[in-house]
Amino acid sequence: MPSSACTQFLTWFTMNTEKDKNKTRRDFFKVSATVVTGIAINSVFVKPSMVQAENEKENIKIPDFDKWYGFGIDIDKCIGCGNCAKACKIENDVSQEPFYFRSWVEYYVIKDDETIKIESPNGGIDGFKQSVPPDEIEKSFFVPKTCNHCAKSPCEQVCPVGATFLSPEGVVLVDKKYCIGCGYCVQSCPYGCRYISPITHTVDKCTMCYHRLKKGLPPACVEACPTGARIHGDLHDKEGELVKFMKEHNCRVLKPHLNTKPKLHYNSLNEKVI
Amino acid sequence: MPQQVTRLILVFAIFIGIFYTVRSYFVPESWGEFGHYRGNAIREIAALETKYADIKTCIECHKENAGLLAEGEHASIKCQTCHGPGYKHNKYYELQGKSNTPDSASMSTEITDTSVSTENTDTSIQKHKSTTPEEFRLRTPDDRKFCLNCHELNSGRPEKAIKQIDVTDHYNMKKKCIKCHPPHAPNS
Numbered sequence: 001m002p003s004s005a006c007t008q009f010l011t012w013f014t015m016n017t018e019k020d021k022n023k024t025r026r027d028f029f030k031v032s033a034t035v036v037t038g039i040a041i042n043s044v045f046v047k048p049s050m051v052q053a054e055n056e057k058e059n060i061k062i063p064d065f066d067k068w069y070g071f072g073i074d075i076d077k078c079i080g081c082g083n084c085a086k087a088c089k090i091e092n093d094v095s096q097e098p099f100y101f102r103s104w105v106e107y108y109v110i111k112d113d114e115t116i117k118i119e120s121p122n123g124g125i126d127g128f129k130q131s132v133p134p135d136e137i138e139k140s141f142f143v144p145k146t147c148n149h150c151a152k153s154p155c156e157q158v159c160p161v162g163a164t165f166l167s168p169e170g171v172v173l174v175d176k177k178y179c180i181g182c183g184y185c186v187q188s189c190p191y192g193c194r195y196i197s198p199i200t201h202t203v204d205k206c207t208m209c210y211h212r213l214k215k216g217l218p219p220a221c222v223e224a225c226p227t228g229a230r231i232h233g234d235l236h237d238k239e240g241e242l243v244k245f246m247k248e249h250n251c252r253v254l255k256p257h258l259n260t261k262p263k264l265h266y267n268s269l270n271e272k273v274i
Numbered sequence: 275m276p277q278q279v280t281r282l283i284l285v286f287a288i289f290i291g292i293f294y295t296v297r298s299y300f301v302p303e304s305w306g307e308f309g310h311y312r313g314n315a316i317r318e319i320a321a322l323e324t325k326y327a328d329i330k331t332c333i334e335c336h337k338e339n340a341g342l343l344a345e346g347e348h349a350s351i352k353c354q355t356c357h358g359p360g361y362k363h364n365k366y367y368e369l370q371g372k373s374n375t376p377d378s379a380s381m382s383t384e385i386t387d388t389s390v391s392t393e394n395t396d397t398s399i400q401k402h403k404s405t406t407p408e409e410f411r412l413r414t415p416d417d418r419k420f421c422l423n424c425h426e427l428n429s430g431r432p433e434k435a436i437k438q439i440d441v442t443d444h445y446n447m448k449k450k451c452i453k454c455h456p457p458h459a460p461n462s
Contacts, residue, residue, distance in 0.1 A: 175315035
């Protein structure tokens with residue numbers, strides 16, 4: 001019975017193909033074989049992302065499980081020029097409007113009467129003017145701020161859709177295609193490092209210039225800093241620049257009591273900095 | 275097997291089947307590759323374009339100025355801090371080939387403002403600038419405001435980190451800073 005069905009099918013097939021004189025059964029098998037092989041090869045060898053293949057040529061792994069990135073900031077070297085904040089906005093297409101910052105600089109003035117004035121006009125991009133007369137100042141300094149890329153980040157924990165995550169390199173990233181813009185993470189960040197982008201209407205934050213790191217370049221803020229106050233490096237690399245900086249200086253992190261394990265290490269950070 | 279059990283198994287099988295079909299439809303392709311997120315999100319972020327170039331590509335053509343800078347007081351400043359993001363500029367000249375780049379030997383100064391008539395004005399850099407399409411041109415800031423962004427006296431600036439000037443009493447306030455202090459070698 002099956003053989004007769006087969007014969008019937010073949011007869012029908014032959015009759016149909018005979019209409020098209022140019023094509024034979026052999027041609028049909030040839031085409032079929034090519035298509036099937038093509039699909040098989042495609043599914044086995046071609047990965048969904050060609051980007052990955054491109055970057056692997058340069059021996060840069062995406063992601064790299066051996067790295068654990070962090071930042072170092074030397075307040076003794078920060079002159080409050082705002083070049084880091086400016087470069088960050090350019091590099092990452094951040095809205096030029098004030099109040100949207102991935103990276104910004106704060107100017108702390110501790111007065112004689114122990115009151116503290118904190119300023120950050122346009123995130124420090126346009127520079128700072130001394131607003132308190134010198135005879136009233138006890139101490140003043142600049143504090144550059146950005147995402148702390150916490151190892152135990154609250155923002156990652158509250159995201160209801162898994163759009164915020166800690167990459168294997170220790171960089172807190174946002175999947176903009178998956179973010180629903182609910183703003184939970186904006187509220188949960190104790191360092192105020194997140195905002196809802198007026199352009200994409202999803203959350204936006206410092207990516208540690210992940211796209212630059214994967215091209216072997218330092219983050220834009222580090223590239224733009226004129227005094228070398230910003231240091232970026234791998235915390236696993238014991239001979240690296242960042243680990244050396246942390247060995248040579250007494251570094252502190254912001255809000256250590258929250259146990260968020262920040263990876264933004266400040267040298268000469270005043271206790272008044274919040 | 276009793277009939278009700280068979281039916282129950284059938285119902286369960288259908289529900290499980292539907293669940294997995296729907297699940298495979300809604301869960302993104304690379305979900306869970308590295309954790310509770312889309313693995314492709316990492317690749318997408320890594321593929322973004324840079325605006326600030328690799329400093330090595332600046333030095334390739336501008337050797338003279340890079341050399342001056344490295345020896346002077348401004349050694350810690352990198353090209354793009356003052357000149358702005360240079361990826362497009364460098365890419366343009368990479369595609370153009372090295373023929374159109376400035377003659378590094380004659381690029382000892384960088385004053386480019388044509389309104390300033392000074393013996394320092396270098397024709398080579400001007401020519402280079404005029405032949406560069408506007409889109410790929412880099413800024414060459416020469417105004418006092420730009421210099422004072424870092425050098426103006428401010429209580430917050432660490433004295434060791436930077437030389438600061440009091441604008442109210444510094445010599446000849448109308449003159450541009452770079453007339454006396456060439457930015458690539460500001461030792462004088």
